Amino acid sequence: MLRVSAPSSIGTRRKLRKPAGPPNWPEACWRGAVKIIKRGKMYYVYVMYSCEQDKFYIGYTENLERRIYEHGIKSKLSDRRIKNLKLVYYEACLSKVDAVKREKQLKTGFGRGYLRKRLENTIKDIC
Numbered sequence: 464m465l466r467v468s469a470p471s472s473i474g475t476r477r478k479l480r481k482p483a484g485p486p487n488w489p490e491a492c493w494r495g496a497v498k499i500i501k502r503g504k505m506y507y508v509y510v511m512y513s514c515e516q517d518k519f520y521i522g523y524t525e526n527l528e529r530r531i532y533e534h535g536i537k538s539k540l541s542d543r544r545i546k547n548l549k550l551v552y553y554e555a556c557l558s559k560v561d562a563v564k565r566e567k568q569l570k571t572g573f574g575r576g577y578l579r580k581r582l583e584n585t586i587k588d589i590c
Contacts, residue, residue: 505555506562508569510578511548514590518545519578521569523562527553551585552578 507527511520511534524530531550537543556562568574579586 505557506559507553507555508562508565509553510551510569512551512582512586512589513545513548515546519575520545520548521566523566549589551582551589
């Protein structure tokens with residue numbers, strides 16, 4: 464009679480891997496992102512453009528809709544200096560620190576050059 468032995472891994476305990484979240488994200492990444500998103504805080508870096516003055520206005524906020532409305536009614540002094548601003552670009556960040564860093568980066572000469580290249584077609588369309 465022929466005896467067949469069971470593979471050695473059958474008797475050992477092995478941790479089963481949990482299914483990954485979004486494709487190719489490390490588990491720690493998407494679990495952390497889900498926790499932050501559930502918390503509900505998002506910070507937006509936004510770029511508005513004036514065709515008349517050929518200028519960008521760059522800022523960050525927690526409530527993008529409210530801030531765009533405030534620009535429309537010119538509630539701040541900086542809003543009064545640049546005429547007819549239109550929202551052309553925004554980015555969402557989970558951290559306020561990241562949003563502030565990105566805002567400062569976009570306000571540099573390099574950042575404004577990047578925006579001109581990135582938004583070249585958008586600027587042509589709205590002007």
